[in-house]
Amino acid sequence: MLLIQIIKVGSFDLLDREKNNFIRFKDIADYIEIQCTLSVLTARHLPELMLYGKTHNTTVTPVPLQDPWYMSPAKWDGDIEVLGSQKEYEQAGLLKTWELYGSEPESGSSQTLKYYINQFTNRSRETPFNPALDQLISGE
Numbered sequence: 001m002l003l004i005q006i007i008k009v010g011s012f013d014l015l016d017r018e019k020n021n022f023i024r025f026k027d028i029a030d031y032i033e034i035q036c037t038l039s040v041l042t043a044r045h046l047p048e049l050m051l052y053g054k055t056h057n058t059t060v061t062p063v064p065l066q067d068p069w070y071m072s073p074a075k076w077d078g079d080i081e082v083l084g085s086q087k088e089y090e091q092a093g094l095l096k097t098w099e100l101y102g103s104e105p106e107s108g109s110s111q112t113l114k115y116y117i118n119q120f121t122n123r124s125r126e127t128p129f130n131p132a133l134d135q136l137i138s139g140e
Helices: 002-009 016-028 043-055 086-091 095-100 109-117 131-138
Strands: 033-038 059-064
Touching (some): 059 095, 086 095
Parallel strands (some): 033 059
16 A cells, blocks of 8 residues: 555655654564565665665565566666666665566567556556656656
């Protein structure tokens, strides 16, 4: 549910309710860790999520997606800058993660992703989750 809200607002600027729930849970839990699946759809927001974790003294563990292949950051065959900013990755201490992107490019991954996403007939472009990726998918 939270991921849907994040996609709707277009960033990890969590709503106050979710922020408060996270902080309250953190106060009563012995250990809390944020684990996220890292795909070409979520890559742009990883530095922001890492900084959020750092601010709240919480470990963030990104796990790179392998399957489906066309969403794997390592297999991305498109422009790497679509996935984020190298500078933001460096500032968040994620240079090794940045170097993973496109490290094993598989021809057709960006076009297959475009085809897959365009299958959703109710997809709204009012608040794109990643403007650069949205532009690629829309063919503009």
